[in-house]
Amino acid sequence: MQFMLLFSRRGKLRLQKWYVPLSDKEKKKITRELVQTVLARKPKMCSFLEWRDLKIVYRRYASLYFCCAIEDQDNELITLEIIHRYVELLDKCFGSVCELDIFNFEKAYFILDEFLLGGEVQETSKKNVLKAIEQADLLQEEAETPRSVLEEIGLT
Amino acid sequence: MVPSLKLHDFMEEIRGAKTQAQEREVIQKECAHIRASFRDGDPLQRHRQLTKLLYVHMLGYPAHFGQMECLKLIASPRFIDKRVGYLGAMLLLDERHDAHLLITNSIKNDLSQGIQPVQGLALCTLSTMGSAEMCRDLATEVEKLLLQPGPYVRKKAILTAVHMVRKAPELSDIFLPLCAKLLHEHHHGILLGTITLIMELCERSPAALRHFRKVVPKLVQILRTLVTTGYSTEHSISGISDPFLQVQILRLLRILGRNHEKSSETMNDLLAQVATNTDTSRNAGSAVLFETVLTIMDIHSAAGLRVLAVNILGRFLLNSDKNIRYVALTSLLKLVKSDHSAVQRHRPTVVECLRESDASLSRRALELSLALVNSSNVRSMTQELQAFLESCPPDLRADCASGILLAAERFAPTKRWHIDTILHVLTTAGTYVRDDAVANLTQLIGGAQELHAYSVHRLYHALAEDISQQPLVQVATWCIGEYGDFLLENCEETEPLQVEEEEVMALLEKVLQSHMSLPATRGYALTALMKLSTRIQGDTEAAILEKMPLVEHGGPQTDEEAKESRDDTAPVPTEPQTSKLLDLLNLLDDTSGDTQQPPSLNPSPEGALVHLLDLPCAPPPPAPIPNLKVFEREGVQLNLSFTRPPGTPALLLITVTTTNSSEDEVTHFICQAAVPKSVQLQLEAPSGNTVPAQDGPPITQLFRILNPNKAPLRLKLRLTYNHFGQSVQEIFEVNNLPVKTWQ
Numbered sequence: 001m002q003f004m005l006l007f008s009r010r011g012k013l014r015l016q017k018w019y020v021p022l023s024d025k026e027k028k029k030i031t032r033e034l035v036q037t038v039l040a041r042k043p044k045m046c047s048f049l050e051w052r053d054l055k056i057v058y059r060r061y062a063s064l065y066f067c068c069a070i071e072d073q074d075n076e077l078i079t080l081e082i083i084h085r086y087v088e089l090l091d092k093c094f095g096s097v098c099e100l101d102i103f104n105f106e107k108a109y110f111i112l113d114e115f116l117l118g119g120e121v122q123e124t125s126k127k128n129v130l131k132a133i134e135q136a137d138l139l140q141e142e143a144e145t146p147r148s149v150l151e152e153i154g155l156t
Numbered sequence: 157m158v159p160s161l162k163l164h165d166f167m168e169e170i171r172g173a174k175t176q177a178q179e180r181e182v183i184q185k186e187c188a189h190i191r192a193s194f195r196d197g198d199p200l201q202r203h204r205q206l207t208k209l210l211y212v213h214m215l216g217y218p219a220h221f222g223q224m225e226c227l228k229l230i231a232s233p234r235f236i237d238k239r240v241g242y243l244g245a246m247l248l249l250d251e252r253h254d255a256h257l258l259i260t261n262s263i264k265n266d267l268s269q270g271i272q273p274v275q276g277l278a279l280c281t282l283s284t285m286g287s288a289e290m291c292r293d294l295a296t297e298v299e300k301l302l303l304q305p306g307p308y309v310r311k312k313a314i315l316t317a318v319h320m321v322r323k324a325p326e327l328s329d330i331f332l333p334l335c336a337k338l339l340h341e342h343h344h345g346i347l348l349g350t351i352t353l354i355m356e357l358c359e360r361s362p363a364a365l366r367h368f369r370k371v372v373p374k375l376v377q378i379l380r381t382l383v384t385t386g387y388s389t390e391h392s393i394s395g396i397s398d399p400f401l402q403v404q405i406l407r408l409l410r411i412l413g414r415n416h417e418k419s420s421e422t423m424n425d426l427l428a429q430v431a432t433n434t435d436t437s438r439n440a441g442s443a444v445l446f447e448t449v450l451t452i453m454d455i456h457s458a459a460g461l462r463v464l465a466v467n468i469l470g471r472f473l474l475n476s477d478k479n480i481r482y483v484a485l486t487s488l489l490k491l492v493k494s495d496h497s498a499v500q501r502h503r504p505t506v507v508e509c510l511r512e513s514d515a516s517l518s519r520r521a522l523e524l525s526l527a528l529v530n531s532s533n534v535r536s537m538t539q540e541l542q543a544f545l546e547s548c549p550p551d552l553r554a555d556c557a558s559g560i561l562l563a564a565e566r567f568a569p570t571k572r573w574h575i576d577t578i579l580h581v582l583t584t585a586g587t588y589v590r591d592d593a594v595a596n597l598t599q600l601i602g603g604a605q606e607l608h609a610y611s612v613h614r615l616y617h618a619l620a621e622d623i624s625q626q627p628l629v630q631v632a633t634w635c636i637g638e639y640g641d642f643l644l645e646n647c648e649e650t651e652p653l654q655v656e657e658e659e660v661m662a663l664l665e666k667v668l669q670s671h672m673s674l675p676a677t678r679g680y681a682l683t684a685l686m687k688l689s690t691r692i693q694g695d696t697e698a699a700i701l702e703k704m705p706l707v708e709h710g711g712p713q714t715d716e717e718a719k720e721s722r723d724d725t726a727p728v729p730t731e732p733q734t735s736k737l738l739d740l741l742n743l744l745d746d747t748s749g750d751t752q753q754p755p756s757l758n759p760s761p762e763g764a765l766v767h768l769l770d771l772p773c774a775p776p777p778p779a780p781i782p783n784l785k786v787f788e789r790e791g792v793q794l795n796l797s798f799t800r801p802p803g804t805p806a807l808l809l810i811t812v813t814t815t816n817s818s819e820d821e822v823t824h825f826i827c828q829a830a831v832p833k834s835v836q837l838q839l840e841a842p843s844g845n846t847v848p849a850q851d852g853p854p855i856t857q858l859f860r861i862l863n864p865n866k867a868p869l870r871l872k873l874r875l876t877y878n879h880f881g882q883s884v885q886e887i888f889e890v891n892n893l894p895v896k897t898w899q
Contacts (some may be wrong), residue, residue: 005839021251046478077443078403118319120282120352123345124400125390135274139235
């Protein structure tokens with residue numbers, strides 16, 4: 001995967017994860033153009049389109065568009081499953097994907113980073129991803145991180 | 157001073173802003189706070205400030221002043237600080253910034269201090285934005301983590317290695333030896349990462365590819381276990397066990413089996429098993445099946461397996477899910493060359509997909525349909541494609557039209573069918589065809605002698621219905637010019653309809669006059685009119701306008717070259733005349749502003765016309781219309797004489813004679829003319845530019861005026877010349893033009 005963008009129905013960006021090095025200017029240009037292209041699609045059209053030399057896979061969940069740019073040899077159908085899995089994870093952590101529109105945008109990144117790494121799937125068990133998030137959140141709540149607490153929850 | 161906002165309040169206030177300007181104001185205010193806080197605020201709050209800044213960055217505002225803060229947060233021992241700091245680094249820093257190197261040390265420390273979530277953060281950041289230099293610096297640390305037993309960190313270390321190999325390929329040597337062993341792990345994340353790493357290594361080095369062929373049996377075993385063992389809730393999606401892992405294994409098998417018989421054989425049975433047993437009621441299964449098909453087609457599979465794979469794609473074409481139809485069309489298009497007959501079997505289904513409402517699907521269906529046309533199905537396929545052409549979205553019309561024309565050219569069963577097909581395309585989508593379509597069709601018709609009558613009848617009727625589509629109009633007018641005599645006879649193959657001369661002329665004149673006609677089209681029409689006026693009347697100039705010999709299929713302007721090659725007079729400079737003519741036309745702008753370009757501005761057909769008619773011929777017989785003296789100044793006089801040749805009622809020939817009875821010669825004499833918009837004017841080159849003194853030989857010049865609408869004729873003249881040492885310019889309108897010149 002080259003990048004993933006989440007944006008609202010009105011084109012406001014909610015998350016941008018870039019797995020390729022591009023300048024800020026290029027990222028802005030790509031984002032603007034791609035968002036426009038996807039928002040212009042009619043509801044019944046298929047989830048795939050060719051844009052520049054990339055394959056774009058997108059899907060809308062409630063008021064959020066999930067949009068991934070994959071390479072030529074990547075499987076479009078499994079990318080749909082990647083998107084769906086991410087949505088399920090967000091749902092579990094937020095209660096509703098719409099909430100992402102308002103709060104805890106940084107958490108969406110933390111969740112994504114437990115599911116994908118360097119643009120590839122790192123963990124295929126939903127349970128494991130959620131467990132990792134839980135433990136990290138627990139760690140975060142500690143003002144300091146005494147070693148004994150870590151030993152208790154088996155993280156050292 | 158307004159206090160700094162908490163993140164949620166900040167977000168609310170931004171959402172509340174009604175205009176872009178308001179939003180900017182809110183953000184700028186808060187950024188000032190953030191900056192101040194970074195400078196001398198509470199370090200424990202730093203992560204909150206950075207979070208706000210990252211939010212602002214996502215909205216598109218500058219946030220570079222937060223870069224150093226990311227570094228400070230990463231270096232802090234607190235987990236919350238590291239979490240936000242690393243996130244900031246991934247969002248605000250990348251290879252282009254020098255600052256990114258400063259986090260190498262922090263990452264090194266975090267990787268080695270043994271707290272798993274922290275190691276996870278460091279690995280994640282390294283694999284997202286690590287430069288080649290950073291990767292080299294940290295390779296050993298990552299290797300260590302790859303070897304330690306905890307799966308949480310291990311799986312991340314493996315994927316970080318993938319990134320490192322992409323950035324600094326020489327690091328492959330470190331990671332390659334570790335892979336085979338990792339395949340014996342049971343953790344799905346580790347397996348997935350390892351397979352991804354092996355793929356990356358194989359794609360970079362043929363030696364690595366050879367090395368990893370030995371793991372094919374192991375891969376086959378893993379996949380078989382996944383497919384045959386029961387349902388595991390932890391990794392299943394819609395009853396398919398870990399489709400992500402299955403797809404990845406299939407991809408690696410494809411890479412290893414490609415061009416390698418032995419490996420291909422090893423995986424054959426398994427592929428057949430997966431292909432037949434995967435439940436495709438949901439997308440997850442289809443994704444696995446799709447990957448299987450791609451693998452089968454790319455390795456050395458048994459022929460039967462290949463046919464099975466193509467048939468699976470054919471089934472996908474019938475799936476109610478659009479996405480699945482899309483991948484099927486894309487894949488079939490890739491296979492249409494190598495497995496043509498297998499794909500042909502699905503032609504009816506492909507053709508059905510032309511009716512898709514989704515343009516990205518119908519586009520693929522069009523490409524695939526065109527690729528499937530062959531000599532045995534060309535008639536039915538062309539029919540389908542022509543039906544598609546009539547209703548397809550505009551951006552596909554050009555491709556469809558040229559596709560049909562190309563297919564017709566390659567596989568036309570008969571010349572008549574070919575002509576009919578091109579005619580149909582020109583009438584349906586004439587504006588979308590490529591430029592050479594006209595030349596191609598004229599060449600085709602020209603070469604099919606037995607079809608001249610048929611062609612001209614059909615084209616005449618098509619033209620009579622619609623004169624807007626330029627390619628059609630051009631071909632039709634050319635054809636009428638060439639074979640117009642056939643038009644007046646009946647043709648058995650078309651509907652018997654008596655066509656009168658006047659009708660034909662009227663149609664051609666209509667084309668000439670139409671504002672839809674391009675200059676080139678008018679050229680064709682004019683030429684046709686000229687040819688017909690003599691061909692049908694049997695004038696003395698008939699020999700000049702004989703049928704064209706068939707030209708070789710060459711570049712554009714073949715009509716031109718043929719005509720010019722028969723011309724043996726010196727070339728006449730018509731260009732300067734015509735450009736000045738445009739100026740003059742502006743003077744005579746009597747109706748609304750749209751400047752019609754007369755055909756004389758297009759050099760090609762008009763140029764040839766002038767060449768052809770510049771041959772020596774008898775002067776026009778004296779006309780009953782009286783001559784007219786239009787100008788006199790200091791002994792220089794201009795006289796107009798008029799001729800209306802019989803048989804061409806729209807044509808008026810004016811001969812302008814310039815005489816000089818003065819003591820000084822007239823030199824550099826140029827006469828230009830302008831007429832009303834509805835009238836066509838062409839100027840011949842004058843006989844010279846000089847009139848010697850004391851009634852020396854006059855200058856004569858021929859004006860040709862076409863006035864089919866019988867519009868009242870007005871003529872404006874502009875003269876420039878040198879006389880008595882002065883340059884003279886005169887512009888005037890000719891009064892008293894006899895009514896007979898235009899009625």
